[in-house]
């Protein structure tokens with residue numbers, strides 16, 4: 001089969017490799033789409049702990065090709081989405097049900113071969129079946145959508161509350177839509193790139209502003225108390241902005257993935273005096289079923305977030321090129 005193989009730092013090559021041999025509890029999935037994520041770029045740049053040779057790609061949708069001998073009730077041809085995260089089941093956190101914090105966490109496309117290939121082997125527990133009329137390209141968003149749902153689980157968005165999202169990328173625009181359907185009355189998105197602001201407006205988010213105009217905008221609209229600020233960029237300035245804009249007693253959700261070594265100054269006094277809650281959000285425990293349901297409901301506007309569709313052969317080039325403002329979500333289709 002054809003695969004994009006991560007050979008070493010800054011080297012991904014298209015190669016012919018054997019189709020994975022599945023174990024008795026695994027499913028061989030014929031990949032139809034796989035999202036390209038910031039994590040893949042980090043691995044490519046050698047900034048993430050992933051061992052080459054590796055086939056990356058963890059935002060996978062496809063069809064069941066073959067099932068292991070221990071599996072019943074899953075027919076070949078069934079459309080599926082994949083939860084890439086594999087927890088060990090026996091560490092301190094797994095025993096507490098905190099499976100995303102597993103000390104031995106593995107992931108398809110990160111610690112074992114993933115979806116930048118025509119076929120991928122996936123444990124049965126990580127397979128979620130889709131309805132036959134679900135668009136498989138769209139279904140590659142199940143994993144990022146699940147991550148966003150976990151973030152929403154960790155904050156308390158009350159009906160009528162005010163939410164500020166810092167960052168209008170694909171993730172920021174998913175989170176903004178989720179905040180709306182969760183019950184926020186006001187959802188403001190702060191994003192410097194005009195093309196992203198335009199997409200945000202087109203998908204039904206009315207309050208989208210340039211970060212330089214954010215203060216004035218909030219003043220003008222009398223939005224002077226933001227209950228929840230979601231940092232969806234992963235930068236130090238946006239993190240500090242999040243602390244600044246959250247109201248007294250408010251919450252800050254740290255969702256964007258910042259560089260591992262980045263540090264910034266914060267005022268402990270401000271956190272104390274404002275009684276802020278700062279909450280991290282890491283991957284997607286127990287929410288993939290909900291992500292599938294939500295995606296299939298059509299209640300979210302996700303189509304427009306997929307701005308770039310490429311073939312497997314283009315992976316080496318696309319992964320080495322920083323995404324432009326126009327590229328919200330890039331997916332590889334087969």
Ligand SMILES: [Zn+2]
Nearest residue numbers: 037038039059
């Ligand atoms: Zn991802």
Ligand SMILES: [Zn+2]
Nearest residue numbers: 088091094102
């Ligand atoms: Zn564990």
